[in-house]
Each structure stands twice: as structure tokens, then as C-alpha cells.
Amino acid sequence: MKDIEKYLQEILGELIGVERLPENQLNTMPLYIYHAYNIYKTTLLNRAVILVENKNIDDFRISQADKHIELLRNAFNKPVVLVLAQLASYNRLRLIDKRINFIVPGKQLFILDLMMDLRESFAPYKKQNKENLTPSAQLIVLYHILNKNDLNAIKNLSFKDLAEKLGYSSMAITKAVENLKQLGLIEVQGLKEKRISFVYDRIDLWNKMKENGFYCDPVLKRVFVDEIPHDTKLLGSNESALAEYSDMNPSRQLFFAIEKNAYYALQKRNKLMNENKYEGRYCLEVWKYNPLTLAEVFNRHPKIVDPLSLFISFMEDSDERIQMALEQIEEKYLW
Template sequence: MELERYIKDILGNHFTLADVPKEALALLPLYIKEEYHISQGEFWGYPVILMALKQDLDFHTQRTEKHLQTIADIFQRKVVLVMEEMQSYTRRRLIEKKINFIVPGKQLFLPELLIDLRERFSRNYGNKTDTLIPSAQQLFLYYMLHRHSKIQLTDLTLKEIAKKFNYTPTAISMAAENLKKFDLCDIKGSKEKNIVFKEDRPALWHMAQKHLVTPVLKEVFIDKIPDKRVLASNVSALPEYSDMNPGAQQYYAIEKKHYYHLRAAGALVNENPDEGQICLEVWKYDPYVLTYGITEDSNVDPLSLFLSLKDNEDERIEMALDQIIEKFIW
């Protein structure tokens, strides 16, 4: 597809494109579906809706601006207008109004998105050069947790790891290079490459501490568990790994892509940023991958749990986290 190829030529593999689920498209007014092709994408993991004007229709800035807002309100995402051709005066109007647009092969203008990305990276990653990217952290934690597995992560090629973790081979290569950058592993082999961790697990954990970050991207509140693809997290998960009792607030973790899919489909009951029966943690990586053979109670893994709570100053939680490290690291 020309649009995807054009964006990837500029941004590399930091962009993905996918169809919008049918149940989500059903939420749109008929006139929107008649005038635009709607798809969804991610820039650096940040979800957007792409609204492509059908070629045989006239363009009117004011009307299109209202349509953009309608779609943004329904999906609760930034929207990017896509046009095959654009007159110079139309381009000027869109730039003046700071409306996101792409003309494949010619121009990419994303003022809203770039501002949000800057704020998001600043908030979640601090100095990005000092922290592991999410995929690299996920690989590292898997290695730390699954010390007793018959097949170790180091026994697998990068291609096999990509399949196991549901990443592209390119993404896993980037993750491996990120681990190597911080001297946590070496990459061996020529045609088929493997990750080789340099130290024993306690030493690795100590070395990695300044590079590990919380897996939680954000928190929202809802009143009903959306489906089975969530795991108990935060203080709701601590009882399995420590002596701490669960708190009154229920916490669950969900992978970010699945969260945005459910959100677009309207499957999150009474979602809001302040209160609800359930606090839903949106994670940067899939929490399920790390839990096989680790949890017996559908909880997130203990090391990601540790990272999500390590800055909490509650003494009970600090004691619980000490128990996790004693059990799973030393």
C-alpha cells in the first residue's frame, strides 16, 4: 500500500497500519463511511486513526474539520487526514489550522501527534538513551524469570524469539541490540543469531537496574473486566508472590494494542481517568508472554510487578517487593 510504504520510508519500522474492526466501524455515522476509508495505525506505538478521502469526492476544509472531530470523539484518538492529491491553498489552510495530514509520496504533517509523542516520551522514558525499550525489557525479564525452563532464551535464534514473543524479526533484532548497548548481552552467530547473557542472573539484575522502567503506560478506570486477556496487577497481584493481602481497589493489566482495540470497539464500560471498580493498567508490552509457568492465579509476572511498584513508598508494599526479589532473583 502506497501510504504505508511512504510512511515507513520516512519513519522506518516505527509505523504500523491495520484495519479497523468491523464492530468499531459500526460506531461511525453512515456519511463518514461513505466519504472516507478508515484505518488505524501506530506511530512509535502511539495509536491514530487514518481518514482517507475517497478520490471522487470534493474537499471542503470546514466540513472535513468537523468530520475529523467526529471520528476523534468516537475513537478517542488523534486523527490523520490522508489525501492522494492536495491543492496548495488547501495545504495552507490545513497547516494554519494545525490539522494532521499525509499526502503519500509528497508530504507528512503531524503537529498534534508530534507534540503528544514528545510529551509521552518525556513522561514515560525520561532520558531515552538510559532505558531499555519495552521489547528489550520483556526479553530480559523473560530470561530472568525462566531459569528452570528446559529451553532457555539463549537456545533460540532471534527468528525463533520473534515468533515466540509475537514480534517482527526486525523488532527483536532492535531489542537484542538494545540489550547489547547496555552491556547486558552479546549477540553470537552470523546467519542465525543468538543472545548470550554475560553474567549470572543476580549480577545481571544489579547491572540492569538503572535501565529498567515501569511497564505501565497509563491507568484508566472501568466498571467491568472487558475480556479474559487481562491479568491481575499492582496490589491485586502481590498476594501470590508475598505475604501482603490484596487491597480494596482491583487492578488489572492489559497490553496496549488490545486496550486500544477494545476502546475503539466501545467495550470498556464507563472508562474514565478518575474512579471505577477496576483500575486498568495499560502496559507497554504483553504481560501474558512472561507469565507461563510463573503464575498460578492469573497474575502478572513478579518482576514486572516489582518495576511497576518500586517507587511506591508504602512500607507494606516495600516489604512485599523485597520478598519478590528474594524469591525470584537471589
């Protein structure tokens, strides 16, 4: 608990002592609580608080933790704070949404019972300005970068052909091109049949987009379901895909990407079993552009999303495991 003591002292500016809960109090807890958590006590802002450290992060489930914390809160009549060594961004948002107190040492402290919400290092990539690529413009950029075997694939297409290739209307492509021009990434050539030409080569284009914060997160939202719809093609995404592109171990949670219009169609037909914001056997990531388009052009892992969209979806996650995996993606699939 030295790391949690140090973190709390840095945050609160006072000496914090964390002690293991006495055995006579631990013995009153159900065995499954005893085996799942290390339980400590401390004082924060003159309030007695119970800290519960999850012993096995790979077996962490929010719905289960919520029930356990409620049991401990009732048993001790004190605020209970979950302590986690690491926490994926999607789980962080779900904990906050469910109003569960938690601490990730060195990264975030959220204790609603004490009206505390301090965040420090969950955003390693800071956007430099408010200008962003639109989803359709980002699709064009990534299509070009990923298409190593034909660097003129985009340049040789008229706006109309580009719209057909990427599954957009001519108007949508015109707006995407205007977005790319405003960001200084392309030049438009031709009079009657206009085409685009990128100002930078593949690597410089990627670095320009990343360093200037032009990227947009391809994920619109995440929902959880208990069954995967069988009549819609889905691609592995998030940590399920990251494990395929890097040395990172796969997570217990299974993730799949689906284009937003396909998702809304399934929703309208009531094809999403037990859809909710918190937990389920599968997590569906609803994408702003069609993940199938870039998976097809990349064509090295046809069952998962392309590596660069995946990279962008994790760019503001400071988990060290994630950042190491992103470095591997750049080394393996960009250069």
C-alpha cells in the same frame, strides 16, 4: 497530629500549631463527615487552613473525598487539606489531577490553594542515567531471568525464533537486541543465524538492571472501568497481584493488566464501560509489553502478572508496605 506538626515545621521552617476543631463547630457537620475524619485547624503561611485526617485509609475513595472536601470548604470558607498516613502512587496522581490539597507526613505536601508542591521521598530507586531498556528488550531480559528451568531458552533461539516466541516482528527483536548490546547486557553470536548470550548470570543481570536504572515501567497508563471485558484475558496486577506474592493485605481496588494493543482494540469497539482516569470498580493497567508472555513462562501464578514486572512497576514507590512486599518478592521468586 504530632507527626504533621513536625513535618510542617521542617518544611516551612517555622513553629506550626495544629488544634482539633472545637466541638461546637464539629457538631454542625453531617454525621458521615464526623465519623470519616478527624478535623483540625492550623495556620500555614499566614492563612487559616482546615486539616481533615481520614480515619480509615482502607475505605478511602477519591470521588467521595472530593465531595466531602468541597462541603467542608463551603462550610468554613477556608482551604481544606486532606491528611493521609499513606498513599499509593496511582492515588497520588489522581489527587493532583483533581486538584485536591493533601499532605502525606514525611513524604509529600500538595496545597494548590497556597501554591505549594513539595515532594521528598517517593522515589527510593533513582535512575543513574538516561539509558533504559525498551519494553521489548526488558521482556527478553525478564523472560531469561524467570526461566529458571532452562537458562539457555533464549540462547538457543535465533532472532527469528525469538520473535515468534515473544510475539514481535523480526525488526522489533533486532532493535531490542541492539538496545541490549548498547547497555552491555548481551553478546551476539553466530553469523547467518544470530543468537544472543547474556554477559551476566540471572541474579547479577537483575541487579545490574536495577542498580543502573535500566528498567522501564511496564505500565503505560491506568484507566478505570465499571465492568471487565469478558472476551479478553486479563491478569491481576498492582496491589491485587502484590497481595498474592507477599504478606501485604489486598486493596479494595481491583487491578488488571492488559497489553496495549488489546486495550486499544477494546476501546475502538466501545467495550470499556464508563472508562475514565479517576475511579471505577476496576483499574486497568495498560502494559507496554504483553503481560501474558511472562506469566506463562513463570507459570506459578497463572492469573496474575509475573513478580519481576510487578516489582519494577513499584520501584519508585516509597510506601513502606510496598517496599517490604518487594523484598519478599526478591527473596521468594528471584533467588
